[in-house]
Amino acid sequence: MPALDRHGNVFVLDLGDGENRFHPEWLTAVGAALDEVEKAEGPRALVTAATGKFWSNGLDLDWLFAHADQHQDYVVSVHELFARMLSLPVVTVAALQGHTFAAGAMLSLAHDFRVMRADRGYWCLPEADINIPFTPGMAALVQSRLAPQTAHEAMLTARRYGGTDAAAVGIVDQAAGVDAVRSAAIEIAQAQVNKAGDTLGTIKARMYAPVLATLRDTADPLG
Helix, strand or coil: CCEEEEECCEEEEECCCCCCCECHHHHHHHHHHHHHHHHCCCCCEEEEECCCCEEECCECHHHHHHCHHHHHHHHHHHHHHHHHHHHCCCEEEEEECCEEECHHHHHHHCCCEEEEECCCCCEECCHHHHCCCCCHHHHHHHHHHCCHHHHHHHHHHCCEECHHHHHHCCCCCEEECCCCHHHHHHHHHHCCHHHCCHHHHHHHHHHCHHHHHHHCCCCCCCC
């Protein structure tokens, strides 16, 4: 399960050492960690990391298929995680040490910055290959955080980007060696700890107002 630690002014949220799929209990644990980061006072920033082969493989499809009657509520909770991260009043950095797929890739985009391992691991939006359309909120998030041509390619072709390729097209801000991913993310976060607070939250809320409104549409989240 996700665990929150603190290194000086930088909170580090480790998503886990498995596939880190969005099981409801996992979502609750991440939400509780974000509560703690948000209610803290003083300079602070957040790095979201993981341990093992995956950063996150996205939706927990096994759980979802077993609880089809809760499909809409589940999507609402996933959308709320994206919205929460996108508008969190601290600078956020995703440290992508492993595969980052589907809704996991979308969660990485909800961070302010991303550092990805250069030599192994892929960032991918596989929805076109697995026949699951993007919800309106998901599409809005991806298109708000990537250059138009990159979003077009990533969403339509399900291309798997390695770290170097992802950095070249702006999906991530930096590609680093395996031992430097987390430390590079913490360095970026540490440089921005004094930005935390209401002003930053307001800037993010206004910058991404249309995306946040779409993500928080609980009446018709599936489109």
